[in-house]
Amino acid sequence: MTRIGIAGIAIESSTFSPHRTTVDDFRVTRGADLLARYSFLDPSVEWVPLLHAVSLPGGAVTEETYAALSEEIYARLRSCGPLDGLFFDIHGAMSVVGRVDVEADLIEGIRAVIGPDVLVSASMDLHGNVSHRLARALDLITCYRKAPHTDAWDTRERAVRNLVDRLRDGGKPLKAWVQVPVLLPGEKTSTRIEPARSVYALVDEVEALPGVLDAAIWVGYAWADEPRCQAAIVVTGDDLSVITAQASRLAQAYWDARHDFAFVAPTGSLAECVTQALASPARPFFISDSGDNPTAGGAGDTSWSLRELLGMPSVLAQNTIYAQIVDPAATAAAVRAGIGQQVTVSVGGHIDSGPCGPVPLTAVVEAIDANDPVAGVAVVLGVQGLKVIVTERRKPYHLESDFLDLGLSPRTADLVIVKIGYLEPELYDMAADWLLALTPGGVDQDLLRLGHVGIQRPMFPFDPDMPPPSFTPVSTW
Numbered sequence: 001m002t003r004i005g006i007a008g009i010a011i012e013s014s015t016f017s018p019h020r021t022t023v024d025d026f027r028v029t030r031g032a033d034l035l036a037r038y039s040f041l042d043p044s045v046e047w048v049p050l051l052h053a054v055s056l057p058g059g060a061v062t063e064e065t066y067a068a069l070s071e072e073i074y075a076r077l078r079s080c081g082p083l084d085g086l087f088f089d090i091h092g093a094m095s096v097v098g099r100v101d102v103e104a105d106l107i108e109g110i111r112a113v114i115g116p117d118v119l120v121s122a123s124m125d126l127h128g129n130v131s132h133r134l135a136r137a138l139d140l141i142t143c144y145r146k147a148p149h150t151d152a153w154d155t156r157e158r159a160v161r162n163l164v165d166r167l168r169d170g171g172k173p174l175k176a177w178v179q180v181p182v183l184l185p186g187e188k189t190s191t192r193i194e195p196a197r198s199v200y201a202l203v204d205e206v207e208a209l210p211g212v213l214d215a216a217i218w219v220g221y222a223w224a225d226e227p228r229c230q231a232a233i234v235v236t237g238d239d240l241s242v243i244t245a246q247a248s249r250l251a252q253a254y255w256d257a258r259h260d261f262a263f264v265a266p267t268g269s270l271a272e273c274v275t276q277a278l279a280s281p282a283r284p285f286f287i288s289d290s291g292d293n294p295t296a297g298g299a300g301d302t303s304w305s306l307r308e309l310l311g312m313p314s315v316l317a318q319n320t321i322y323a324q325i326v327d328p329a330a331t332a333a334a335v336r337a338g339i340g341q342q343v344t345v346s347v348g349g350h351i352d353s354g355p356c357g358p359v360p361l362t363a364v365v366e367a368i369d370a371n372d373p374v375a376g377v378a379v380v381l382g383v384q385g386l387k388v389i390v391t392e393r394r395k396p397y398h399l400e401s402d403f404l405d406l407g408l409s410p411r412t413a414d415l416v417i418v419k420i421g422y423l424e425p426e427l428y429d430m431a432a433d434w435l436l437a438l439t440p441g442g443v444d445q446d447l448l449r450l451g452h453v454g455i456q457r458p459m460f461p462f463d464p465d466m467p468p469p470s471f472t473p474v475s476t477w
């Protein structure tokens with residue numbers, strides 16, 4: 001029986017965020033729990049669960065955390081018996097303090113145990129990065145084709161199906177890899193809109209060609225400061241000339257579209273967005289507080305936007321929801337006071353104190369959820385019409401139920417301001433209108449003011465007048 005191991009560490013982490021990700025931030029699965037992650041595992045294969053760890057995006061992972069997780073994967077590989085294949089389930093934008101290109105470190109560490117012959121298939125987020133070292137160590141490599149990532153599980157299923165098929169048919173596939181010196185935020189590259197929609201539509205075309213097994217385009221990750229951070233293309237298959245030509249074609253298409261990528265929603269400063277929202281009849285009106293988006297790696301406690309909102313009487317007079325800010329001490333103080341009581345706390349700005357320190361807030365405790373599986377404890381602090389969600393731990397507010405659980409009704413609110421980039425589907429469908437505020441924080445959407453020094457140069461848009469690159473995919477390893 002064919003034996004395939006499953007392992008991976010999946011996180012997207014910003015090196016511009018002061019947050020540090022530790023082992024407690026990861027949901028680690030082993031054994032039957034790991035296998036239960038996947039609904040599509042072929043029963044004719046013996047699946048060997050090793051270790052999988054996944055975390056909400058955050059700041060860089062501590063070296064001790066990475067060492068503990070990776071060493072356990074290597075130890076399990078040493079004792080699990082011979083494998084035919086390995087499914088490598090990663091995000092691709094993990095940063096570890098003191099390392100660059102840690103996914104390549106991880107797969108090279110795995111190769112050191114399993115050797116060169118075990119077929120390895122990786123599934124990644126299109127916001128991951130693909131260095132030469134990572135591509136070299138993998139046999140099959142693919143990524144999501146949609147942002148927002150409605151195809152995340154389809155992608156994993158495809159990575160596994162291609163691996164199983166290859167093990168049955170025999171022979172290693174060929175791969176053509178090429179980087180594209182363009183680094184853009186995800187909020188400019190949503191596949192819902194042009195030009196990403198058309199660029200990604202080419203993936204299906206290429207994949208359908210004879211001699212091609214899979215094609216993938218990575219946008220890359222803009223909030224880490226490493227040489228690998230840029231767009232990349234990999235086409236895998238059996239016809240070397242076809243995969244090489246098609247990798248070039250996808251790279252050229254991405255490059256040619258570089259000037260057309262624009263934010264998924266109209267943008268402005270927070271004050272500009274609020275002014276427009278208040279003047280508009282559209283309700284609920286959503287504003288993305290994008291600089292501290294926890295699902296891109298923000299600390300979640302950047303307090304700059306909250307301070308600004310508290311200073312706007314016109315916002316306090318509306319039915320406004322602010323989701324959300326992390327502050328365990330303020331959350332605990334609200335729980336001690338109890339519902340209906342007034343509290344005076346200093347909120348946020350402890351982890352990410354760069355844009356703004358803790359913000360003084362005198363408010364009424366309006367709701368408490370003491371058992372939120374992600375946030376731990378979540379409370380609602382009311383200041384006139386402004387309802388501020390404060391949480392013990394970082395939590396994305398992407399679903400209507402996240403709000404309803406706290407007695408808040410975003411559908412009937414005037415303004416809903418969320419730490420998020422592009423709106424996730426439920427919020428997108430609910431929003432009568434939407435603006436993306438370019439606020440400060442660890443995942444600032446204004447890349448040019450972040451101060452990258454470690455990325456390759458020249459790079460668009462950092463060097464807008466750079467000469468056009470020539471795309472020569474690497475296909476011999």
Ligand SMILES: [Zn+2]
Nearest residue numbers: 125126127149
């Ligand atoms: Zn992503």
